[in-house]
Amino acid sequence: MEIREAVAGDWAAMWPFMEGIVRAGETFTWPRDISAERARTFWFPAAPGRAVVAVDDSGAVLGTANMVRNHMGGGSHIASASFMVAPEHAGRGVGRALGEHVMAWAHGAGFRAMQFNAVVETNERAVRLWESLGMEIVATLPEGFLHPQRGYVGLHVMYRLL
Secondary structure, eight states, rough: OEEEEEEGGHHHHHHHHHHHHHHSSSSOOSOOOHHHHHHHHHHHHTTOOEEEEEOOOOEEEEEEEEEEEEOOGGGTEEEEEEEEOOOOGGTTTTHHHHHHHHHHHHHTHHHSSEEEEEEETHHHHHHHHHHHOEEEEEEEEEEEETTTTTEEEEEEEEEEOO
């Protein structure tokens, strides 16, 4: 698996699995009816942010992440990131590889910490992964996310010094 900068030409491979994740409404806080164009503008951030894809030996996109400055001004030393892995590649280390890449990028770019703003508490696989990479839950907004099957569930803020 290789992790490389995402380019405009990757969108055709990224959007189909991203769309499924967003439309399911179980793990992401975007509007479930978001258009492909609006999603693309969310996913490809302005510098110093960046978007990456994890690809296999054939070049197939397995997952993607984007990295951004989480705050401005006095909080501009905090990075954030979002991740989506194609469901057919879940459980194969793609999310971990993307998470490790993002942490290394943020540290190398001079950020002092990483904060994930909205990890749905019922996304237990992601919570365990982020905890294994040193993130900790620093707050949970009770009923901060409306899950389509489970109703209102907590939304974690996770944090780690780099």
